[in-house]
Amino acid sequence: MKRVEVPLGMATMKLSLLALLGLFASCADARKAWALLFTGAKGFQNYASHSALCNAYHTLHRSGIPKERIVVIMYDNVVDDFDNPYPGELFNNYSKVDVYRDTPLDYTGSEVSADLILATLRGDKELVRNLTGREGKVIESGPEDNIFVAAITHGLPGMLKMPYGLMRASKLIKTLQDMHDNKQYAKLVFYLDSCASGSVFKNLPEDINVFAMSASRANEPAYKNYCEHPEFIYACLGSQFTNGWVENMESVNIRSTTFLDQAKILKEVVNMSDPQVFGNISILKDSLHQFFGGNSEPMPQQLADVSSQGNSPKDVVPSHLMPMLLLQRQVRKYPSNRRLRVKLSHLxxxxxxxxxxxxxxxxxxxxxxxxxxxxxxxxxxxxxxxxxxxxxxxxxxxxxxxxxxxxxxxxxxxxxxxxxxxxxxxxxxxxxxxxxxxxxxxxxxxxx
Known part of the structure; x- marks a missing residue:
């Protein structure tokens, strides 16, 4: 059997290649990567939130996180909406790749709430059972594990909008503090894609090993992209901040790319709002694979190439004005279309x-x-x-x-x-x- 020699001073330690691989495997097994993906948005105008969430799932799964350790929470009323020109499918960019297919949705519809999301994050199976009436998947992380959370939703100062009700920043941060105190993670990264997202993490402690990045400042909107598809009259396909980090992961080696590298890219790509960082910024030096799994090869280049098409000025609109701006475009394009004019007048x-x-x-x-x-x-x-x-x-x-x-x-x-x-x-x-x-x-x- 082939052996590897590791010099230690005057001595030489001989370990079999099999033993070395076993050592590395045990270290990898000891630190697991978990992910929670959620959106509180519902309705066809929120197409981009649903498609971006689905695409994020596939990217995280391909990068090496087992599907058993990814929780996906989405209202799921967009894919079969009357206005969807491709019923049963969701596209996250102009490539027309269906990202809805094979996305396992763990909680949908009326199950989606602030209480459910926070219970899932902290691994509270009993509360999840009480809220849903069934056993559900939760984050079951330990003190050596890393957790990645990504949210794409509507935001307002200091809060996130759920399908019905609100998630208060204070309650979210208390959940993170409690998880830290209970040793439920080693490090946690939270990406928040919403308007006013910078306001949510203003009081995030720096000493609980949480790093957060927001799509915007506390008083800025977030932006949607891929907004020029001729068949999608009322919706954009992508969410600029989320598409930015997902497309970055699809084009780099995640073992040699750090969160700082990704943050710099996001600062360039998300060019209409100003992403902010909070919490333990030393995590910026960590490589992506510590949170996203061990696969190091970039994704197929044709997927990465699409991103350059979705961020031109005409492709990017502020989230809070998106329905109005898209309808105005369509009315200018088809001024004799009565249905469009009536819809715009109503809005x-x-x-x-x-x-x-x-x-x-x-x-x-x-x-x-x-x-x-x-x-x-x-x-x-x-x-x-x-x-x-x-x-x-x-x-x-x-x-x-x-x-x-x-x-x-x-x-x-x-x-x-x-x-x-x-x-x-x-x-x-x-x-x-x-x-x-x-x-x-x-x-x-x-x-x-």
């Missing part, structure tokens, strides 16, 4: 009602505000959240009372307007803000 009216809702909430919530102050409350980017109690109470009241905010065609736009609530809560009492919100319910039709 414009609904968007105006959202604007009126927040105008009345601010005007009545702060009746003493002069016009300049009111204008700043309404139009300025979200300030730092100083009054969390007020802001969370107002946001919760809206989602408890107003189902209109859950409509796929306006929810991203409406979420971006929650900056008004942040700015208002920083100036007046919670009672005043809630009075303004209640009045806005009655004075507008957005909740109908």
């Amino acid at each position: 414009e009216n609904t968007t105006r009602e959202v604007d009126r809702f927040f105008y009345y909430a601010a005007k009545i919530g702060d009746p003493d505000a002069r016009s300049r102050t009111l204008s700043k409350i309404l139009s300025a980017p979200a300030e730092d959240i100083l009054n969390w109690h007020c802001y969370e109470a107002a946001a919760q009241m809206i989602f408890d009372t107003c189902p209109g905010f859950n409509r796929a065609e306006i929810e991203a736009y409406a979420m971006f307007k929650f900056s008004v609530l942040v700015n208002l809560c920083n100036r007046v009492t919670v009672a005043q803000v809630l009075r303004g919100v209640k009045a806005a319910f009655e004075l507008t039709s957005v909740c109908g």
Whole structure:
């Protein structure tokens, strides 16, 4: 049997090649890679979130993470939507490769909630059973394991939008803190692709071995890409930040590429918003394969080549304006199409009602505000959240009372307007803000 000689000073240690391989295998077995992929978005306008999540699954699985250690959570109401020109299929770029096929969805539909996602992340099988009525897959990591989390969803200041309800940043960070205290991971990386995503990790501790990257600053939108497919009238195919890291993984050797290398690429590719980093930034020096598995060969080049086609200025649109911008393009292209014009008119009216809702909430919530102050409350980017109690109470009241905010065609736009609530809560009492919100319910039709 062939032997390998390893000199140690004057002595020579002889180990069989088989023994060396066994040693390396035991080290690899001791540290496992886990992944959680989720989106809280639903409805055809969120096609990109669903397709990007599916594509991310295939990339992680090909890179070496067993499917048993990848949890996928998605509402799953896009693929068979009436507006999908290819029913049963999802494309994440212009190559028309079906990424929905062979994507194992662990939780779908009404199961998708903030409580379920956090229970899955921390490995709480009992809570998952209580929430779903069945045994479900969870992250069962140990103190030597690494975890990768990727989320593609709608964001608002300090929160993530779920199909129904919200995931608060404070609750997410507490879950991560508890997992660290319970030694449930060695290191954890979290990629968040949403509007206002930078606000979610502002209070992330630096000493719990979590590194997070957001698609945008706290007061910026995220962006969709691959938005020029002629057959997709109402949706983009990709989500720029997620497509960026996935396509990067498909074109590099993950053993020799670090998170810092990938972050630099993302800073170039995601050129409309400004990705931010948080937490333990020393993890940036780690190679991708420590989290994504051991396969080192780049993916087929034809897949990587497609990415250059999806990031031109005409292919990239802000997430919160995407439905409006795409419909406007189509109406300009087909001005005699009555169905398109009616749909655009309806969306414009609904968007105006959202604007009126927040105008009345601010005007009545702060009746003493002069016009300049009111204008700043309404139009300025979200300030730092100083009054969390007020802001969370107002946001919760809206989602408890107003189902209109859950409509796929306006929810991203409406979420971006929650900056008004942040700015208002920083100036007046919670009672005043809630009075303004209640009045806005009655004075507008957005909740109908």
